Amino acid sequence: MDGFLNLDKPSQWTSHDCVARVRRLLRQKRVGHAGTLDPAATGVLPIALGKATRLLQYLPSDKAYRATIRFGVTTTTDDLDGEVLTSHAPNLSLTDVQAHLPMFIGRIQQIPPQYSAIQVQGQRLYDLARRGEVVDVPSRTVDVYSISVVDWRSLDYPELVVDIECGAGTYIRSIARDLGDVLGVGATLAALQRTVSSGFRLVESLTVEELDQQIEGDRLTLISPVQTLQHLSAMTLAPESARRWTLGQRLAPCDYPIQSPGTYRIHSLDGQ
Known part of the structure; x- marks a missing residue:
């Protein structure tokens, strides 16, 4: 069995959880994925099976997300899964926020979150953070192609919903954190859904429940490697x-x- 699945990752599942589920359901040893998603995030997770695992490195790297950013709150992980560091209801308007969005578009420098899979001195940052070790995280160059405002929620702790198109390696949590910093109110990522990854789109994805049903009904059709490599x-x-x-x-x-x-x-x- 060789090909790809376009899976809609559930919240609180790790990317490895999804791979393990597919491996068990299809009784397939060679299973891999492209583009790790944080456990709290949902959305597109491309899964490769069999010989298609060799092609993961050749998939297109661009991604798109729908992100909800909450202002007035900062956390240890730069999302709501972390411990709250500061909390203060800000006086903030959409106009204030929109004036600062352009600085996060283009080729920008970004510092990954302390809780991330980035390696520093041979160790992953989340392992260091869990041991209480604080290290200087070097900035990285990433590409953000566009940020479009979808919704503005005028709450005690206002929330901005945006669609972000970006290149590989971009941390949306870092964009949320840094946007709060430049506004002087702090911010954290409240929700994240990946809508596009490696050419796979959310509207064409399968939920875990739909995957189960298709396998039980012997109706599962894999996406061919040729279809995923049309950009080459x-x-x-x-x-x-x-x-x-x-x-x-x-x-x-x-x-x-x-x-x-x-x-x-x-x-x-x-x-x-």
Whole structure:
């Protein structure tokens, strides 16, 4: 069984929980995922099965999220799963917030949360944080393509709902934290849903319950690797060259019609 699943990860499940569930339901040993989601987050989690696990590194890296940011609250984890550090109802308007959103769009420097899987000195930050060890986390360059306001909730602790399109490695928790900092009121991430990941879209995803039902009814259809790699240029090989390629043998330059350097998806004449 080789191919991909587009799973809608439930809240409070880890990405590994989802992989374990798929592995058990399908009795499949080789199962992996693209783009880890925090336990509290929901949304698109691409799952690869069988030989498709080799292709995870070639999936497109861009992602999109719907995030809810709560102002006036800061936490140890930069989301509501952490311990509250400060809490003060702010006097804040949507106009105030919108004036500062452009500074988070483009190629920006970002410091990951203290509770994250980033490694510093060979150890993951969340392991250090759980032991009470505070370390300097180096900033990273990330790409944020757009931030669009979806809703503004005028509560005692106002909430902003935004759609964010970004590149790999972007922490939405850091955007929430830093937006609160520049406004001088503090903020934390209240909810997060990934709507796009590696070319997979939320509107086409399966919930865990739907996955269970399709497997029980023998109706599950995997997404083909070819469909997930449409962003790569295609190259077609003659039968003998295709045979040698699958055996890991080197090909002469005359065996393949490369026009420019890059990563290609290779097809044989029969479409495989």
